[in-house]
Amino acid sequence: MKKIAVTSEDPTLDDQVDPRFGRAGGFLVMDLETMEARYIDNGASQTMSQGAGIQTAENVAKAGAEVVLSGYVGPKAFQALATAGIKVGQDCDNMTVREAIEKFQKGEIPFADKPNR
Amino acid sequence: MIITVASGKGGTGKTTVTASLATVWDAPLQVVDLDVEEPNLHLFLWPELGSPAKAWMEVPELDAEKCTGCGNCVELCQFKAISMMLSTLTLYPDMCHGCGGCIAVCRENALQAGRRELGEIRQGRAGKIDFLMGTLRIGEAMSPPFMEQVKKQMQQTLLETNQDVIIDAPPGVSCPAICSVIDSDVIVLVTDATPFGFHDFKLAWESFSPLGKPMGVVINRAGLGTRDIYDFCKKKNIPILAEIPFDRSIAEAYSRGRVIAGVSDELGTVFVSLREKIRDLAADSGKEVSHA
Ligand code: SF4
Ligand code: SF4
Numbered sequence: 001m002k003k004i005a006v007t008s009e010d011p012t013l014d015d016q017v018d019p020r021f022g023r024a025g026g027f028l029v030m031d032l033e034t035m036e037a038r039y040i041d042n043g044a045s046q047t048m049s050q051g052a053g054i055q056t057a058e059n060v061a062k063a064g065a066e067v068v069l070s071g072y073v074g075p076k077a078f079q080a081l082a083t084a085g086i087k088v089g090q091d092c093d094n095m096t097v098r099e100a101i102e103k104f105q106k107g108e109i110p111f112a113d114k115p116n117r
Numbered sequence: 118m119i120i121t122v123a124s125g126k127g128g129t130g131k132t133t134v135t136a137s138l139a140t141v142w143d144a145p146l147q148v149v150d151l152d153v154e155e156p157n158l159h160l161f162l163w164p165e166l167g168s169p170a171k172a173w174m175e176v177p178e179l180d181a182e183k184c185t186g187c188g189n190c191v192e193l194c195q196f197k198a199i200s201m202m203l204s205t206l207t208l209y210p211d212m213c214h215g216c217g218g219c220i221a222v223c224r225e226n227a228l229q230a231g232r233r234e235l236g237e238i239r240q241g242r243a244g245k246i247d248f249l250m251g252t253l254r255i256g257e258a259m260s261p262p263f264m265e266q267v268k269k270q271m272q273q274t275l276l277e278t279n280q281d282v283i284i285d286a287p288p289g290v291s292c293p294a295i296c297s298v299i300d301s302d303v304i305v306l307v308t309d310a311t312p313f314g315f316h317d318f319k320l321a322w323e324s325f326s327p328l329g330k331p332m333g334v335v336i337n338r339a340g341l342g343t344r345d346i347y348d349f350c351k352k353k354n355i356p357i358l359a360e361i362p363f364d365r366s367i368a369e370a371y372s373r374g375r376v377i378a379g380v381s382d383e384l385g386t387v388f389v390s391l392r393e394k395i396r397d398l399a400a401d402s403g404k405e406v407s408h409a
Contacts, residue, residue: 050212051197061202076209084202 004104005029005065006097011039017100019071019093022053028097029063032105038063053077061086067111069100075115090116118399121301123286123294123325124308125317130337130361131307133371135285136161137378138305138395139246141388145280148243149271150250151297152287153236153260160374164248166241171234172251172266176213177220178231179206190219190228215262235263238270247274260293268300290324298325303399304332305358310342318346322355331402333358335391356398359391 007024008015018024026041040063045052053073057080060068068086071093081088089109092100103109122138124131135158139148150158159166177190177199184206191201198213199206210233220228236253251267253260271282286297298304304325308318318334325332334350339360350357361367361377361384370380378388 048197051200051209054197054200054209058200058202076212079209080200080202080207083205083207 002033003029003031003063003065004067004069004101005040005060005063006092006100007042007068007070008039008097013037013098013101014096017069017071017092017095017097021068021070021073022056022077024056024070027060027063027068029065030101051076054080057081057084057086067104069104069109073112073115078112078115087111118303118396119282119284119301120303120305120395121284121286121298122305122307123298123321124288124306125290125319125321126314127288129288129307129309129314130371131288132158132161132285133367133377134305134307134335134337134361134391135283136376137384137388138391139243139283140376140378141385141392142246142281142283143392145278146245147247147249147271147274147278147280147282149267149282149284150248151264151267151284151293153251153253153263153267153293154287156250156252158285159248159250161376162243162246162248163374164241164243164246166239166248166250169237169239169252172236172238172263173232174213174215174235174262175217175230176210176215176233177208177228179208180227180229181206183225183227185225185227187224189222189224193218193222211256211258214259235259235266238267240270240274247278247280249274260287261296264293264296290321294321295324295328298330299328301330303395303402304328304330305335305395306332307335307337308346309338310336310340310344310346312343312345314342315346315349319349322353331398333394333398335359335361337361338363356394358394358398359387361387 005027007018007027009018009025023046024042028037030037045055053076057077061084069089069092073088090112122135150156186204191199196214198209234254238251241248287293308314333356340363366380367377370377378385
């Protein structure tokens with residue numbers, strides 16, 4: 001496991017996880033081997049009338065992430081992520097990006113096999 | 118003349134008004150239920166219906182062997198109905214709007230025309246009235262393309278006959294509602310006078326006004342609510358075409374699927390007068406147009 005993407009409203013590790021996946025403001029992509037983090041803006045998807053989840057999934061795949069952490073990933077985005085073999089951890093709301101990554105590394109965030117709502 | 122009966126929200130009595138107006142109409146008539154997500158006009162008019170005809174929309178189908186992954190189709194699609202995840206092309210046919218652009222742009226002929234069912238269209242007769250209804254497929258997210266097909270059928274019948282048309286529109290002010298009022302000569306807005314009703318009525322009036330069509334109001338359950346709507350209509354010069362009193366017998370008739378115009382002479386008179394006022398409204402606006 002190398003790269004992990006966490007949806008985030010703002011660009012630092014101490015910002016809150018954005019609970020929405022498709023309409024997330026952006027995401028922090030963390031390389032778990034080098035512990036380097038990079039912020040990718042996702043603002044454009046917020047203005048899409050449909051397909052924001054799929055667009056965001058494409059962006060995540062392009063960033064090279066193999067795992068996504070977010071609050072809620074919709075069914076279309078889930079399907080898109082699955083076609084690229086990207087794993088999904090949900091219900092990461094009400095915590096910071098750093099907390100979510102730490103929890104994930106401790107194995108406390110299970111991979112979901114379907115959307116959580 | 119095409120009359121659309123609309124309302125800013127559900128539960129105002131829009132369908133009851135449509136059904137009653139239809140039964141007192143004294144000229145050849147076609148009635149169309151365009152509330153395709155929840156058609157229920159037939160529960161009041163009891164038409165004899167023919168067998169349903171399915172309506173389709175053209176959506177792409179992928180021949181993965183021919184696809185080179187060039188991404189032209191992905192870039193073209195405005196609706197994200199095609200996505201490229203790493204190198205895997207995936208179609209989301211339920212998000213497709215049927216523009217056909219992806220099929221045209223694929224040089225490898227990897228995309229062909231397939232189809233997705235939108236819903237079912239039924240035609241029939243309720244006494245002397247031609248009846249037409251559309252039922253959107255459960256799970257179908259887009260009603261306007263389906264409504265267009267129902268309207269096409271309506272126009273077809275109009276070509277063969279010289280009828281008036283009454284359309285029962287879906288409630289609300291979004292695309293489906295606009296889609297059903299856009300061809301009409303007169304819009305009849307049904308509302309009650311409660312603060313909620315007034316609020317949604319205003320939204321509807323504001324969204325439909327730019328279409329420049331003559332509009333009038335039917336106030337249902339008159340006597341319940343406030344005077345706000347009357348003041349508003351006076352200020353904006355919106356004619357009040359009818360007031361339907363609040364009455365227990367109406368609720369009872371409604372719950373039994375009866376047309377309320379037939380409940381009492383008094384109610385019958387309300388709808389006959391509504392019919393005439395709608396005609397006047399159409400005629401007046403015609404005059405205005407010719408003066409201009
Ligand atoms: S345009 Fe044709 S060849 Fe190119 S990605 Fe789309 S389906 Fe494949
Ligand atoms: S037909 Fe139009 S809307 Fe449908 S997938 Fe192709 S480009 Fe997108």
